[in-house]
Amino acid sequence: MTMSKSTQPTAPKRIVVKLGGSMLERLNENHIANFKRLQKQGTDLIIVHGGGPAINKQLAENGVASTTIGGIRVTSKEAVTIVQSVLVGQVNPTLVHQLNKGGMTAIGLSGYDNLLTCDFLDKETYGFVGEIKEVNNNLIETLLANGITPVISCFGCANDGTPLNINGDTVASKIALAIKAESLLLVTDTPGIKINGEVQQVVTASAINNWIESEDIYGGMIPKVTAALDCLAEGIPSVQIVGESLEGTTILQQEVFA
Ligand SMILES: Nc1ncnc2c1ncn2[C@@H]1O[C@H](COP(=O)(O)OP(=O)(O)O)[C@@H](O)[C@H]1O
Numbered sequence: 515m516t517m518s519k520s521t522q523p524t525a526p527k528r529i530v531v532k533l534g535g536s537m538l539e540r541l542n543e544n545h546i547a548n549f550k551r552l553q554k555q556g557t558d559l560i561i562v563h564g565g566g567p568a569i570n571k572q573l574a575e576n577g578v579a580s581t582t583i584g585g586i587r588v589t590s591k592e593a594v595t596i597v598q599s600v601l602v603g604q605v606n607p608t609l610v611h612q613l614n615k616g617g618m619t620a621i622g623l624s625g626y627d628n629l630l631t632c633d634f635l636d637k638e639t640y641g642f643v644g645e646i647k648e649v650n651n652n653l654i655e656t657l658l659a660n661g662i663t664p665v666i667s668c669f670g671c672a673n674d675g676t677p678l679n680i681n682g683d684t685v686a687s688k689i690a691l692a693i694k695a696e697s698l699l700l701v702t703d704t705p706g707i708k709i710n711g712e713v714q715q716v717v718t719a720s721a722i723n724n725w726i727e728s729e730d731i732y733g734g735m736i737p738k739v740t741a742a743l744d745c746l747a748e749g750i751p752s753v754q755i756v757g758e759s760l761e762g763t764t765i766l767q768q769e770v771f772a
Pocket residue numbers: 533534535536537564565566567682701702703704706707708709730731732733734735736
């Protein structure tokens with residue numbers, strides 16, 4: 515796990531690691547050893563996870579169709595119940611168990627646990643998808659102060675308790691901003707942003723915007739780069755999109771060579 519190549523050795527004080535659904539199946543001892551090493555160096559670690567492939571499977575098994583727009587799942591009332599049971603009932607406890615078995619002290623949470631305050635993003639277009647209005651920092655801070663790693667699934671609710679599906683990258687970025695993380699690491703199934711088949715080591719915000727326009731960046735990569743750019747724009751110093759080796763693309767806000 516590197517920070518940007520030029521600022522390597524010191525461990526960040528706070529890091530949000532987002533584990534994508536496909537990555538979860540490949541999580542191994544080395545990853546957990548990396549997380550533990552960071553904690554030993556004094557880093558506060560917060561883990562956010564998705565679960566796209568597991569959700570797809572469960573929706574298909576239940577004969578519930580779903581589509582995505584710009585990487586965001588259009589979530590019907592029927593689908594949101596399935597998403598909740600997969601993320602909160604299956605994926606989260608499995609991951610928490612794995613981390614604890616590996617020697618960490620981790621606890622499972624979702625946005626539903628009084629952690630995220632949400633509204634509907636746009637009910638007509640996306641259905642039961644949440645837009646995060648507020649993050650309850652106190653809960654996260656209390657856990658971190660006690661050496662406990664919060665493991666947060668990307669699911670929340672409206673004020674009246676209506677369950678809402680939220681993209682994992684979006685949850686990770688909002689939490690990173692709320693707790694003033696120094697680093698956001700988005701771990702996925704591709705070793706960084708690829709353009710014409712080549713992994714890009716360092717990219718800028720303007721290059722990303724051009725690649726979205728040219729559709730070299732599409733689907734699930736869109737919420738990732740949006741999350742990355744939001745964090746950089748609001749002052750988080752380091753954002754990376756990495757594959758399972760935890761090496762990949764570093765994203766810079768500024769055109770450093772301009
Ligand atoms: N330019 C790009 N470089 C790499 N992957 C891309 C790019 N554009 C779109 N993608 C797609 O984004 C996917 C990662 O997003 P997603 O499947 O949502 O991952 P996760 O479950 O980790 O959030 C890749 O597997 C790939 O299909």
